[in-house]
Amino acid sequence: MADCFWVERTPVHEAAQRGETLQLQRLIESGACVNQVTVDSITPLHVASLQGQTQCVQLLLAAGARVDARNIDGSTPLCDACASGSIECVKLLLSHGAKVNPPLYTASPLHEACMSGSSECVRLLIDVGANLEAHDCHFGTPLHVACAREHLDCVKVLLNAGANVNAAKLHETALHHAAKVKNVDLIEMLIEFGGNIYARDNRGKKPSDYTWSSSAPAKCFEYYEKTPLTLSQLCRVSLRKATGVRGLEKIAKLNIPPRLIDFLSYN
Template sequence: MAGLEVAKLLAELLRNPGMRAQPAGTAGQARQPALRLDRSKDRSGWFPCQRGRGVNLERADSGGPVLAAVSLLIHNPGRSRLDVDVGAPSMGTDDVISHVSLPRFWADRTPVHEAARRGEILQLQQLIESGACVNAVTYDSITPLHEASLRGQTQCVKLLLAAGAQVDARNIDGSTPLCDACASGSIECVKVLLSHGAKVNPPLYTASPLHEACMNGSSECVQLLIDVGANLEAHDCHFGTPLHVACAREHLDCAKLLLKAGANVNAAKLHETALHHAAKVKNVDLVEMLIEFGGNIYARDNRGKKPSDYTWSSSPTAKCFEYYEKTPLSLSQLCRVTVRKAAGQRALEKIAKLNIPPRLIQYLSYN
């Protein structure tokens, strides 16, 4: 099936999660799935879809198994194929698709989810020993590992991973357990997940683990993610870069860690920089730090406004911007900003290797 047809079919399924089936064969004829979704190696991210022969799919306004099946396949790379069952061949045109054939995998919230969420270690161990599925997902594709990670249940995370839980499973929003662990601020959970191969830079179009750590304000998690290679410029369509998030939430420590590691101080989200965020939250310390790291006080957002335009006249932040407009950075400061800009990401690592006096290394490192 051509890529455009695939796109149209998936779009139709997402708009109309309930589907009606009208078998066209005889009552004794072997039936085929109304819809089969096979994982594709095509880099476009779409999946080949085949309508079952002798089956006519029509729109309906009830149920949602097809939508959940599509979401499950997209967010769980371990699944290779999902079959949608249309029921018995004798069903009429008013019968809707009853279920998706995902035995012991696709389910509502399970006892394993509850035990993981509550940190009930013994209960979880008993469930695992009795054969409960540790990769069961809810309708929004949340696994028990997501639950344990979001609530910082480190021992439950260890049990689930030891039992074969998928470390990079995606929920319906695309978040992985590492994203949830960072959102909880649990440094121990983050360490356990990373030790089991969790991707620090999962291919997401939403908030990355580093974004989540900055939202939470966990400087420990931020530093750990930086140390293991987190992308400092990961871009979220809603939040921008991790630096945007740290400044919008006024997490000064997190912002400083990002800047010292080489984050682009003038990275823009719809032309809006971190300095615009600092001005909006009226945080003088944040404004001063961003400017010292080379923040452009004259940058204009998509509304044509400078950061200072978001301050009240005579307020501390307004006076701060007024000072830097009248007093540009010194030559030594400008040199430092230029050198660090050339160093880019991992600036601290690169600067530490320069064959220059230790005092200069400290100055370039903002120590």
């Protein structure tokens, strides 16, 4: 397929967005360019992916659409499919070679999946090698995004896969985000996975400094500050750190009682 010039949205873009597969098929058969980019470098594959139009994505890819085309923000169709939470589009793009890890300092497909709250997408991306510590200059790591948006299912998947619970964005950790959104369940989950309640951000503040006195989140932090973690919990965190990224597979193979495997797997 030949390169195309920048234009406003084309009939191919419109058909792809609306999921008009017959119209899109006719346009392709009549020689329409599937790699036509708008002034924002958005291709028809971007819009089809963002709308979760799986059949249109299939048609465009079969017609030679660039699977890793980048728009003006650096997003690929895979990023857009993750933003839509369309697991079928994600699988289709991956099967056509879409890159799961873009260059550093841009939002990755994993960031987008965490933003949309699709834990199924998060799990799939991790399974195919997504970088858990991909760092976006605005959002930080995928864990930062999932915590800021309070997507607890995504947070659990990331942490269980070995995401660094204390990764920092301007010294701000996921626990700082959890404190700011006042989510006790999130705070407890992060601490159980080894979150440092004493970590200080670039303003010198601990997570608890972002809670209101006597509020449930404040009482939660106060409890953990006064109550040392149990030896079993400290051992769990240490062993999980030792197993590293995607450590669950290694833990499942240990020659130890099933109850211990469940404990180490946070089941």
